[in-house]
Amino acid sequence: MWRQINLLGRDRVLSEKIRPRLREKRGFLLTGQHGIGKTALLEWSAEQAVGKVAFVSATWTVKEIMMAICLGWKLEIKNNDGVVVSKSKYQVAWMEQEILQQSGCWLFVDDIHLVQPSVIRRLKILRDRCHIVAAGVPPFKKEELRRLLWGLADIRIKPLPKAELTRIATLVAPLVASRTPVPEAVNAARGNPGQLMHAMRGEVTPDTAKVKGEEIDISPVLMLVLVCVMCTRYIAIGLESTSLYMLGGLGMGLGLVFRFFLFKGMKT
Ligand SMILES: Nc1ncnc2c1ncn2[C@@H]1O[C@H](COP(=O)(O)OP(=O)(O)OP(=O)(O)O)[C@@H](O)[C@H]1O
Ligand SMILES: [Mg+2]
Structure with a gap:
């Protein structure tokens, strides 16, 4: 959706935190509650990164991730006889062999909080060879995941001000044929663009519903x-x-x- 209306209200985080890191080829971690705009910012970052870029979701299988990396980094995969094979014949071992020979490429990983141990193991090996940019909902409870992310700058994505949400809602309204009044949707969203999209489609999240990552302090x-x-x-x-x-x-x-x-x- 952000592609149709542009990424609004994130100028500061883009210019002060994300762009410099992309320029200096340093990995980072985008964190924040569900719907706050992590995927949107991660996709934007992947489009701006210079060089070989791959975009994956940590929820995918090892094979799917390896495939996306090979295609994103435009690698030629060879079988055990050294013959280049077509995409449909790719095997994890052959892809892994080729991927591990690369250096300085970009790997964008979405939904890192949902990562499986088998994927963590692969990402750990890649951590020293490529620039990893990840996005997820904290807290990251798995010790292995914390170790993988250790040292990556944590960029916390905050809720958007009402004025920005109103701008987004006004632009989105004709696209989703929304019948929800803009001020009502903006109020229901509480600074969260993901919730705003739900509200615009008429699926208002009740105020009492607890958003994961938004713990109540008692x-x-x-x-x-x-x-x-x-x-x-x-x-x-x-x-x-x-x-x-x-x-x-x-x-x-x-x-x-x-x-x-x-x-x-x-x-x-
Ligand atoms: N700054 C923005 N400007 C315009 N649209 C935005 C912005 N941020 C997010 N959106 C839109 O809001 C919706 C939710 O954003 P997104 O999917 O990036 O959230 P998320 O943090 O990745 O959520 P989740 O944790 O559930 O994956 C998407 O449709 C996205 O295009
Ligand atoms: Mg997301």
Whole structure:
């Protein structure tokens, strides 16, 4: 969709963060919540990169990824007898052999948070030979993935201001034959162009729906509850009320149990 209306509202991140890295041939990582525009920025970057460029999704199979790399980098694949074979006969081992001989090429990997171990292993080998630009939704929980991405500059894609979303919505409206009023769609989008597209098509995401990568911070509430419980105990001492004091103690105990499960939940 961004190709039809142009990439709007991203001038700053493009000029200050993405373009310099593309020019200096340095890899980077685009992160942000679902629908924020990572794929759009990754595709734009791939079109701007100079040299041999391949664009893949981490959700593809190893063979599909290897194929896309061979085609993107325009490699000639030879079989065990050294004869160049046609695309339909490509085998992973032959492609891998040719790919590993390359250096300084670009590899753009979308949806890196969904990568499988077999793909991580291949990407790890490529990490030192080509410039990797990846996009995904944090947190990256797999240790292997964190190691693969370690050292890549993290460019966090933020929600767009209302004015930019309004511009996008106005341009998109005739393309998707939208009957949703622009201000309504912009409000429902909450800065997220992906949600804006849904809203324009009439599929408004309810406000209560939690977007992955957009965690709710309940720590201030927890702190307030604990302070109240502690106050209860002091009040109980002042009133010399044993039952209130015990109730405060019980509250503290429950708070600690809740904290234990909360931290456990955060680690998984
Ligand atoms: N700056 C922009 N200007 C115009 N359109 C945009 C912009 N950013 C994103 N879009 C459009 O919004 C939609 C969602 O963007 P995109 O698919 O890039 O999000 P995403 O972060 O990759 O989402 P996901 O995590 O679900 O893959 C797409 O149709 C895209 O073309
Ligand atoms: Mg995407």
